[in-house]
Amino acid sequence: MTPTESSGTPLIEARGLTKRFPGVVANDRVDLVVHPGEILGLLGENGAGKSTLVKMIFGIYQPDEGQIFLRGEEMTADGPGQAIARGIGMVHQHFQLVPPLTVAENIVLGAETTRGGFLNRRAAEDEVRELSQRFGLIVEPSDVVEDLPVGIQQRVEILKALYRGAELLILDEPTAVLTPQETDELLGIMRDLASSGVGIIFITHKLREVLAVTDRVTVLRRGKSVGSVDTADATTESLAELMVGRSVVLQVEKSAREPGEVVLAVDGLQVRDDRRQMSVDGATLQVRSGEIVGVAGVEGNGQRELVEAITGIRSIVGGSVTIGDHRVAGHPRRVRDLGVAYIPEDRERDGLVGNYSIADNMVLTDYHRPPFANTGIRRFDAVDANATELVERFDVRTPSIETTVGSLSGGNKQKVIVARELSHDNKLVVASQPTRGVDVGSIEFIHEQLIASRDEGDAVLLVSAELDEIFSLSDRIAVIYEGEIVAMLDPETTTREEVGLLMAGGGESDGESNGQVAGLGADGAAVD
Amino acid sequence: MERLAWRQVLLPVLAVVLGLVSGGLLIFVSGDNPLTAYGGMLEGAFGDTDAVGRTLEKATPLVMGGLAVAFAFKAGLFNIGGQGQLLLGASFSAWVGFRFGLPAPIHIPLALLVGGIVASGLGALAGLLKATRGTHEVISTIMLNFVAANLTDWLVSRDGPWNDPDGGALARSPLIQDSAVLPKVGGLPTGFLVAVAAAVVIWWLVSRSTLGFEVLTVGANPKAATYAGISVTRITVLAMGISAFLAGLGGAIQTLGVNERFEPGFNTGLGFDGITIALLARTNALAVIPAAVLIGAMDAGSTLMQARTDVAPEIISVIQAFVLFFVAAPSVVRWIVRLRTGDDDRAIDLGAGWGAA
Numbered sequence: 032m033t034p035t036e037s038s039g040t041p042l043i044e045a046r047g048l049t050k051r052f053p054g055v056v057a058n059d060r061v062d063l064v065v066h067p068g069e070i071l072g073l074l075g076e077n078g079a080g081k082s083t084l085v086k087m088i089f090g091i092y093q094p095d096e097g098q099i100f101l102r103g104e105e106m107t108a109d110g111p112g113q114a115i116a117r118g119i120g121m122v123h124q125h126f127q128l129v130p131p132l133t134v135a136e137n138i139v140l141g142a143e144t145t146r147g148g149f150l151n152r153r154a155a156e157d158e159v160r161e162l163s164q165r166f167g168l169i170v171e172p173s174d175v176v177e178d179l180p181v182g183i184q185q186r187v188e189i190l191k192a193l194y195r196g197a198e199l200l201i202l203d204e205p206t207a208v209l210t211p212q213e214t215d216e217l218l219g220i221m222r223d224l225a226s227s228g229v230g231i232i233f234i235t236h237k238l239r240e241v242l243a244v245t246d247r248v249t250v251l252r253r254g255k256s257v258g259s260v261d262t263a264d265a266t267t268e269s270l271a272e273l274m275v276g277r278s279v280v281l282q283v284e285k286s287a288r289e290p291g292e293v294v295l296a297v298d299g300l301q302v303r304d305d306r307r308q309m310s311v312d313g314a315t316l317q318v319r320s321g322e323i324v325g326v327a328g329v330e331g332n333g334q335r336e337l338v339e340a341i342t343g344i345r346s347i348v349g350g351s352v353t354i355g356d357h358r359v360a361g362h363p364r365r366v367r368d369l370g371v372a373y374i375p376e377d378r379e380r381d382g383l384v385g386n387y388s389i390a391d392n393m394v395l396t397d398y399h400r401p402p403f404a405n406t407g408i409r410r411f412d413a414v415d416a417n418a419t420e421l422v423e424r425f426d427v428r429t430p431s432i433e434t435t436v437g438s439l440s441g442g443n444k445q446k447v448i449v450a451r452e453l454s455h456d457n458k459l460v461v462a463s464q465p466t467r468g469v470d471v472g473s474i475e476f477i478h479e480q481l482i483a484s485r486d487e488g489d490a491v492l493l494v495s496a497e498l499d500e501i502f503s504l505s506d507r508i509a510v511i512y513e514g515e516i517v518a519m520l521d522p523e524t525t526t527r528e529e530v531g532l533l534m535a536g537g538g539e540s541d542g543e544s545n546g547q548v549a550g551l552g553a554d555g556a557a558v559d
Numbered sequence: 560m561e562r563l564a565w566r567q568v569l570l571p572v573l574a575v576v577l578g579l580v581s582g583g584l585l586i587f588v589s590g591d592n593p594l595t596a597y598g599g600m601l602e603g604a605f606g607d608t609d610a611v612g613r614t615l616e617k618a619t620p621l622v623m624g625g626l627a628v629a630f631a632f633k634a635g636l637f638n639i640g641g642q643g644q645l646l647l648g649a650s651f652s653a654w655v656g657f658r659f660g661l662p663a664p665i666h667i668p669l670a671l672l673v674g675g676i677v678a679s680g681l682g683a684l685a686g687l688l689k690a691t692r693g694t695h696e697v698i699s700t701i702m703l704n705f706v707a708a709n710l711t712d713w714l715v716s717r718d719g720p721w722n723d724p725d726g727g728a729l730a731r732s733p734l735i736q737d738s739a740v741l742p743k744v745g746g747l748p749t750g751f752l753v754a755v756a757a758a759v760v761i762w763w764l765v766s767r768s769t770l771g772f773e774v775l776t777v778g779a780n781p782k783a784a785t786y787a788g789i790s791v792t793r794i795t796v797l798a799m800g801i802s803a804f805l806a807g808l809g810g811a812i813q814t815l816g817v818n819e820r821f822e823p824g825f826n827t828g829l830g831f832d833g834i835t836i837a838l839l840a841r842t843n844a845l846a847v848i849p850a851a852v853l854i855g856a857m858d859a860g861s862t863l864m865q866a867r868t869d870v871a872p873e874i875i876s877v878i879q880a881f882v883l884f885f886v887a888a889p890s891v892v893r894w895i896v897r898l899r900t901g902d903d904d905r906a907i908d909l910g911a912g913w914g915a916a
């Protein structure tokens with residue numbers, strides 16, 4: 032760790048930055064300092080203004096007021112081109128790679144050495160290999176980006192910034208899409224980079240990561256900086272309180288509840304993914320009314336396809352999905368009409384229309400029903416009333432219900448979906464990564480909502496890459512591996528290590544017996 | 560909201576002014592007085608009832624063609640088959656017009672409807688190909704243009720079933736019966752009123768109905784549409800069908816109100832002018848009306864303009880191209896700006912771009 036009281040000129044210093052958007056002050060006289068070799072955690076609730084702040088530093092937005100100094104020299108706001116030239120690199124939450132190009136091509140793109148107008152691919156690959164070894168970010172330069180897992184793609188993004196000589200690296204929620212292992216690797220890489228003198232601004236909602244890797248933390252609340260603390264003096268609780276302004280219950284309360292009849296039955300299900308691989312292959316699982324079944328698994332083991340088949344979005348190749356006494360065969364609307372709510376994993380792609388208002392997004396799935404429409408005619412007063420109520424109830428931070436969803440902060444987008452889906456009268460709730468990119472206060476809230484649904488007698492299927500989430504919410508844990516449910520476990524009698532092992536395929540051959548370890552048959556019989 | 564609406568009007572108006580100024584410069588350079596030329600154009604387009612009638616007559620199929628393109632665009636589809644759809648609409652309405660003897664209040668709507676419905680089949684086919692086979696609608700609608708052109712050519716050719724027996728060697732249909740003719744009221748074409756009504760209906764459909772919401776959702780984010788339970792296939796077919804219906808109706812109005820029979824090759828290019836109009840109107844159904852009137856007026860006024868000056872008739876096309884360029888240029892600028900704002904805020908400016916309701 033670098034001494035935080037380092038006396039030298041700061042690498043970057045922002046003074047009194049203010050940024051206004053229509054109806055909101057996204058940043059209100061915010062100060063921020065990063066020294067060379069220092070990792071600064073940037074914390075704040077959804078919509079607190081973190082992304083806005085770093086976008087100003089990177090030159091994407093121009094501040095309305097305030098100044099930014101790079102090594103003591105004032106930056107003239109001039110777009111990211113200048114920021115990059117002066118040694119600032121940013122990895123956006125949504126990667127900006129060109130999928131069909133190779134790792135090396137992506138890294139050198141825009142800064143490439145050419146010969147007679149052609150890319151010197153060999154030289155580029157050598158350069159990238161050298162760079163990747165120097166920083167311990169192992170990638171294969173000739174791999175095609177679209178074939179790589181997100182964790183590796185992220186490394187490519189970081190290498191891309193380093194290739195351009197970044198001395199200040201901005202990472203906006205880089206761990207939101209990573210598996211726990213990938214996250215650990217990334218944190219290690221960040222430490223190495225810092226010890227080689229790179230300054231890092233690290234945005235995350237996971238307090239554990241902040242405590243593990245940062246030197247100092249700056250906290251934003253509703254656009255204002257509420258202070259900086261040395262990480263050494265901080266705890267999860269103190270950080271959460273600083274962010275939210277009240278103490279946060281990090282562990283949800285959940286009463287015991289007898290599950291009722293089977294609501295969702297998945298039997299020997301087979302589903303193909305977009306590449307036509309059989310990514311769900313013989314999955315069997317049941318969810319009863321009044322229970323939460325958590326699906327644990329390393330991403331890419333068929334979770335997405337499983338959920339899409341259950342909700343009617345993806346076609347079923349073999350086996351069956353039964354909800355109540357209805358056999359699902361495509362038709363998302365028919366599935367919804369059975370009382371199924373679905374929080375999709377990829378909110379921008381599936382769950383929202385970015386250029387629609389919050390009001391329209393709040394009725395995206397039942398715009399056609401009374402009171403939102405009558406004989407094909409939309410009823411805007413009802414649509415607006417609904418949005419006003421849900422924005423209030425689910426604490427969506429927005430200037431108005433007419434605001435386009437695309438301009439909301441990441442976590443607030445998620446709240447729009449959660450509000451819409453959980454406000455229905457449901458029988459089955461399918462929630463995929465429901466708290467991804469969501470702040471601690473909202474995680475608490477969303478968890479409470481899911482438990483409330485369960486307590487009302489809904490069956491809840493929860494898919495999450497967060498073992499913490501799985502363990503704290505689930506009444507039963509289903510482990511998915513290579514498209515099969517390899518174990519059904521009782522969270523009371525199971526350890527994280529056991530689940531982790533099964534997720535990695537460790538229990539594949541004797542899934543049956545592992546199920547019995549937890550006092551359960553692999554057929555999904557309930558915990559009693 | 561207020562400010563947004565104002566900006567949306569300002570932009571096309573500025574584009575028109577800039578287009579006219581550029582055209583004026585061109586006229587000046589070629590040795591004529593731009594004021595005389597534009598004066599002539601204005602008088603030729605709006606000088607008296609006859610002139611206004613001519614302008615509206617020219618504007619009518621433009622409204623329909625513009626609506627066809629604009630509506631398809633709402634669903635994220637590019638219908639450039641307006642020409643073929645228009646020909647089908649024109650020929651089938653002519654057939655209803657000359658073949659049947661009915662009272663006018665039945666005959667006219669029937670002929671219009673048949674024209675629109677037959678054309679909508681052509682569009683729906685392109686939609687079906689897109690939704691089920693992934694054939695891009697630009698390709699299929701261009702191809703179907705040829706199919707429609709050749710089919711209608713044959714229908715009225717000498718060996719065709721709808722040939723005019725009194726036409727000698729001419730390939731054309733018989734004149735439609737009087738009961739099918741769209742009348743003029745006080746020198747003004749009623750066809751224009753039909754077109755205005757169509758624009759209002761489409762505007763209402765897009766902004767007020769659940770079908771419009773489905774169309775917009777499919778256009779904005781097909782994945783989210785599927786998620787929401789909207790059938791992308793159904794909407795794609797329907798949107799192309801409605802779009803082609805509008806183009807076909809345009810052809811039918813032209814037949815019943817102006818040509819009074821079907822002749823192959825009439826109004827070549829009309830289908831493509833729809834793209835210009837839709838762009839100028841920024842795909843807003845109501846804005847299609849003034850956009851079409853503007854272009855119609857330029858066409859209608861060009862004769863008098865030439866009579867007064869030595870300006871070549873092509874200059875009108877050049878001015879129209881200028882106008883279009885200035886409409887498109889800010890979009891290009893905006894497109895670049897939008898890319899630069901990057902990551903998850905990319906959608907912010909979409910409201911001001913194409914496809915906004």
Ligand SMILES: Nc1ncnc2c1ncn2[C@@H]1O[C@H](COP(=O)(O)OP(=O)(O)OP(=O)(O)O)[C@@H](O)[C@H]1O
Pocket residue numbers: 052053055056057075076077078079080081082083084428429430438439440441442443468904907
């Ligand atoms: N381009 C924009 N146009 C309008 N409003 C915006 C824009 N970008 C951000 N905002 C608003 O500014 C505020 C701060 O947003 P920002 O994205 O910085 O939050 P954040 O702290 O990164 O949140 P999250 O943790 O959810 O990503 C929010 O109220 C958001 O709605």
Ligand SMILES: [Mg+2]
Pocket residue numbers: 081082083203440441
């Ligand atoms: Mg953010």
